[in-house]
Amino acid sequence: MENGVVLTMRGITKTFPGVKALGGVDFTLRKGEIHALMGENGAGKSTLIKVLTGVYDFENGEIHVEGIDSPIINHSTQEAQNRGISTVYQEVNLCPNLTVAENLFIGREPKKFGLIDWKTMNKKAQQIIDDLDIGIDVTVTLENYSVALQQMVAIARAVDMESKVLILDEPTSSLDDNEVEKLFGMMNRLKEQGVGIIFVTHFLEQVYAVCDRITVLRNGELVGEYPIAELPRVELVAKMMGKNFDDLASIKDADDTCIKDELIIDANGLSHKGKIKPFDLEIHKGEVIGLTGLLGSGRSELARAIYGADKAQTGTLKVNGKEVKINAPIDAMKLGMGFLPDDRKAEGVIADLSIRENIILALQAKRGVFKLIPRKEQERLAEKYIKEIQVKTASMETPISQLSGGNQQKVIIGRWLATNPDFLILDEPTRGIDIGTKTEIQKLVVKLAKEGKSVIFISSEIEEMIRTCDRMVVLRDGMKVGEISEDITQATIMKAIAGGDSNE
Amino acid sequence: MSKSANGDSFIKKLTGSKVFLPLVCLFLVILINVIKSPSFLQISINNGVLYGRLIDIANRGSEIAILAIGMTLTIAVSAGTDISVGSVMALCASCCCTTLVGYGVASANKLNYPIFIGVIVGIFVGAVCGCFNGFMVARLKVQPMVATLVLYTAARAIGLLVSNNQNTYVRVEEYKYLGNFIKIGKWECPIPTPIFVAIICVALATLFLKKTALGMYIQSVGINKNASRILGINSVLIIFVCYVICGLCAGVAGTVASSRIYSADSNNIGLNFEMDAILAVALGGNSLAGGKFSLAGSIIGAYTIQALTTTLLAFGVKTEQAPVVKAIVIVLIVVIQAPAVQNYIKNRKARKISAGGGEAVAK
Numbered sequence: 001m002e003n004g005v006v007l008t009m010r011g012i013t014k015t016f017p018g019v020k021a022l023g024g025v026d027f028t029l030r031k032g033e034i035h036a037l038m039g040e041n042g043a044g045k046s047t048l049i050k051v052l053t054g055v056y057d058f059e060n061g062e063i064h065v066e067g068i069d070s071p072i073i074n075h076s077t078q079e080a081q082n083r084g085i086s087t088v089y090q091e092v093n094l095c096p097n098l099t100v101a102e103n104l105f106i107g108r109e110p111k112k113f114g115l116i117d118w119k120t121m122n123k124k125a126q127q128i129i130d131d132l133d134i135g136i137d138v139t140v141t142l143e144n145y146s147v148a149l150q151q152m153v154a155i156a157r158a159v160d161m162e163s164k165v166l167i168l169d170e171p172t173s174s175l176d177d178n179e180v181e182k183l184f185g186m187m188n189r190l191k192e193q194g195v196g197i198i199f200v201t202h203f204l205e206q207v208y209a210v211c212d213r214i215t216v217l218r219n220g221e222l223v224g225e226y227p228i229a230e231l232p233r234v235e236l237v238a239k240m241m242g243k244n245f246d247d248l249a250s251i252k253d254a255d256d257t258c259i260k261d262e263l264i265i266d267a268n269g270l271s272h273k274g275k276i277k278p279f280d281l282e283i284h285k286g287e288v289i290g291l292t293g294l295l296g297s298g299r300s301e302l303a304r305a306i307y308g309a310d311k312a313q314t315g316t317l318k319v320n321g322k323e324v325k326i327n328a329p330i331d332a333m334k335l336g337m338g339f340l341p342d343d344r345k346a347e348g349v350i351a352d353l354s355i356r357e358n359i360i361l362a363l364q365a366k367r368g369v370f371k372l373i374p375r376k377e378q379e380r381l382a383e384k385y386i387k388e389i390q391v392k393t394a395s396m397e398t399p400i401s402q403l404s405g406g407n408q409q410k411v412i413i414g415r416w417l418a419t420n421p422d423f424l425i426l427d428e429p430t431r432g433i434d435i436g437t438k439t440e441i442q443k444l445v446v447k448l449a450k451e452g453k454s455v456i457f458i459s460s461e462i463e464e465m466i467r468t469c470d471r472m473v474v475l476r477d478g479m480k481v482g483e484i485s486e487d488i489t490q491a492t493i494m495k496a497i498a499g500g501d502s503n504e
Numbered sequence: 505m506s507k508s509a510n511g512d513s514f515i516k517k518l519t520g521s522k523v524f525l526p527l528v529c530l531f532l533v534i535l536i537n538v539i540k541s542p543s544f545l546q547i548s549i550n551n552g553v554l555y556g557r558l559i560d561i562a563n564r565g566s567e568i569a570i571l572a573i574g575m576t577l578t579i580a581v582s583a584g585t586d587i588s589v590g591s592v593m594a595l596c597a598s599c600c601c602t603t604l605v606g607y608g609v610a611s612a613n614k615l616n617y618p619i620f621i622g623v624i625v626g627i628f629v630g631a632v633c634g635c636f637n638g639f640m641v642a643r644l645k646v647q648p649m650v651a652t653l654v655l656y657t658a659a660r661a662i663g664l665l666v667s668n669n670q671n672t673y674v675r676v677e678e679y680k681y682l683g684n685f686i687k688i689g690k691w692e693c694p695i696p697t698p699i700f701v702a703i704i705c706v707a708l709a710t711l712f713l714k715k716t717a718l719g720m721y722i723q724s725v726g727i728n729k730n731a732s733r734i735l736g737i738n739s740v741l742i743i744f745v746c747y748v749i750c751g752l753c754a755g756v757a758g759t760v761a762s763s764r765i766y767s768a769d770s771n772n773i774g775l776n777f778e779m780d781a782i783l784a785v786a787l788g789g790n791s792l793a794g795g796k797f798s799l800a801g802s803i804i805g806a807y808t809i810q811a812l813t814t815t816l817l818a819f820g821v822k823t824e825q826a827p828v829v830k831a832i833v834i835v836l837i838v839v840i841q842a843p844a845v846q847n848y849i850k851n852r853k854a855r856k857i858s859a860g861g862g863e864a865v866a867k
Binding site: 309328329330333339341346347348349350351352353357361362364365366367368369370371372373415 | 715716717718720721723724727728730731732733734735736737738795796
């Protein structure tokens with residue numbers, strides 16, 4: 001093995017029934033390097049990680065780890081762990097009801113006379129935490145800390161188990177900027193200690209902020225490995241997508257002359273206690289409204305109150321000029337609304353059902369239980385939307401859980417398109433999905449608006465909103481604080497979010 | 505060539521089907537019987553009605569099969585078992601008999617109302633119990649096991665109250681029809697009535713699940729309640745409906761069981777049937793964690809259990825020891841269907857195929 005290399009994977013091949021997930025992929029990780037693994041949804045990043053950590057077996061190829069002469073095959077994450085390969089996932093899998101120290105030492109507690117030596121354990125734990133400069137009290141239960149800190153504890157645990165290779169699988173998805181900053185600080189310290197870090201993320205900015213090297217995968221094949229300095233962003237995106245992707249800025253028509261005076265939604269003083277304070281909102285036909293604000297500012301909650309996902313407790317809502325009462329989502333759907341929730345796993349996908357069933361379910365619910373959509377019609381609809389929004393799948397009968405995140409999201413979007421809504425709420429439709437799909441979804445939103453449908457678009461990425469929205473609604477601390485309809489730029493939005501002299 | 509390809513795909517379809525393993529298990533149980541006593545498959549006509557082990561199994565398994573319908577749905581929709589069904593059966597039987605002969609009458613030769621009124625009351629009481637369970641689980645979000653524990657404990661006792669602590673006998677020939685054989689004038693139907701009842705219940709349930717979107721709704725709610733709500737399904741209502749159906753099934757099973765012995769024996773009717781019903785669902789290859797389900801599997805499971813029980817008694821296994829043998833067989837069946845074992849078999853097959861392919865290439 002080369003000097004300074006902690007991990008090599010050569011010619012890794014893995015097939016799922018009907019799909020080649022990995023075709024002869026090489027990967028090299030050096031000591032003290034942060035190595036980004038990039039690719040679109042379904043490019044094979046997760047599969048490669050899972051092969052490495054023993055979640056999946058693989059057909060061909062060799063994995064070498066520093067210090068072990070023969071090639072290794074991990075059969076379980078435990079085995080991988082023993083060979084110095086640790087993984088920290090997006091969702092923290094520690095026990096929130098145990099203390100930080102207990103979490104750090106669970107399963108390997110220091111013992112004295114056969115009993116747990118609490119004093120030593122807490123002391124050691126505090127030392128680990130201090131070494132990494134996390135700065136928390138180890139005797140407090142984990143649930144008292146933010147997700148970011150929990151994630152750091154997870155990393156601390158992984159590192160303390162003498163990891164040579166640390167895999168961070170989308171660790172930043174649920175963190176805010178400050179927390180991400182902290183996490184990066186920690187990654188850099190680990191890097192100095194000689195740990196090799198594999199960093200899987202969708203955020204380009206983060207890759208360029210912290211990584212040394214990038215390996216790009218596409219459709220299960222290796223595209224190449226590049227030092228960060230030699231691969232500008234545009235090229236990275238091009239390599240991930242396999243084409244020069246068109247200018248994102250051109251999505252919205254400059255001369256958008258759609259007449260927007262027909263009122264679709266007219267909300268007056270809607271509120272949900274503890275979540276969103278009373279707000280007024282008017283939405284016109286063919287309009288794309290962006291809801292912006294920091295996480296927890298009430299942007300999802302506003303949309304949920306309109307749709308009835310969380311029933312509005314005060315105020316009136318007029319749809320197409322008529323006052324309506326929405327008690328449950330089905331009422332909203334019957335009025336022509338659709339709602340794509342931000343938590344895909346908890347509120348979007350019906351995991352074990354097929355793609356076909358996932359697509360037609362909302363339409364079926366709208367028609368009512370006794371008017372079953374005939375099988376032929378179901379298949380026609382499923383095929384139509386699989387094609388229209390380009391879901392990558394072998395068959396429409398595949399369970400949706402077997403698709404990659406982005407493709408799952410597409411299926412859910414297809415579900416709502418199938419109901420032919422006049423007014424569609426998209427809450428974070430592009431979170432956790434690759435840039436190519438993001439562009440497609442943004443284009444779709446603009447297309448829907450052109451067809452005369454109204455859309456509420458919620459996103460954490462301001463640039464994305466600027467590209468797609470006609471008007472921005474700004475929220476802060478559970479309150480609608482303003483609207484921006486002209487001069488939508490990053491600066492004006494930021495200013496409005498931050499407060500001070502907001503527009504209008 | 506094309507023929508063999510067709511054959512392959514047929515076998516694949518068969519073995520890939522959800523009910524394949526449950527069917528194999530049922531078949532094995534019957535096969536062992538046939539080997540032990542070749543007369544097993546014999547069906548003869550005595551006194552104008554059919555006799556034979558198979559008939560016996562089909563007849564005696566009716567109640568479990570009917571209960572299994574409801575149990576499949578509650579498990580699918582809420583990952584919860586309705587453990588009250590056995591007790592509810594007893595309550596329904598009591599209500600049915602008491603309605604027919606009047607409160608406090610221990611034995612009667614005359615009826616107060618036509619029989620169908622009694623049957624309807626019995627089934628209705630089952631539905632009411634289902635409503636109670638459904639309300640607890642769907643609306644109040646009590647854990648299914650705890651919610652149905654209430655009626656598990658209480659229903660049998662209420663049944664005793666209703667029948668004034670005695671076995672109310674309905675000594676009217678027509679009352680026996682539902683649980684035995686129908687006679688019209690001189691003609692006697694050779695097939696036991698419970699078989700018809702079970703067939704009708706299964707057919708109705710299948711029709712209802714396949715011809716409406718209910719089956720899809722139940723799976724959707726069972727897999728992800730919140731997502732189902734967001735996409736417009738009334739999750740609470742669907743869960744409620746499943747428990748009501750389960751109660752209805754218990755009502756039907758209860759009246760059938762009561763008709764068999766033309767009495768309301770609240771202490772014994774439906775005793776431990778809830779466990780058999782749950783087992784039937786499990787033997788049918790359904791996950792007790794809810795979600796996707798196969799009704800056909802559960803029904804096959806129900807008859808497998810009955811086949812086992814009948815077999816053991818026929819083989820002269822003592823009644824006290826029968827549960828031991830039953831347990832052993834059930835453990836085997838469950839293990840064969842366990843995901844871990846299934847994966848192992850699949851992997852071995854895959855390896856064999858790839859090894860075979862390698863040889864072919866080498867040649």
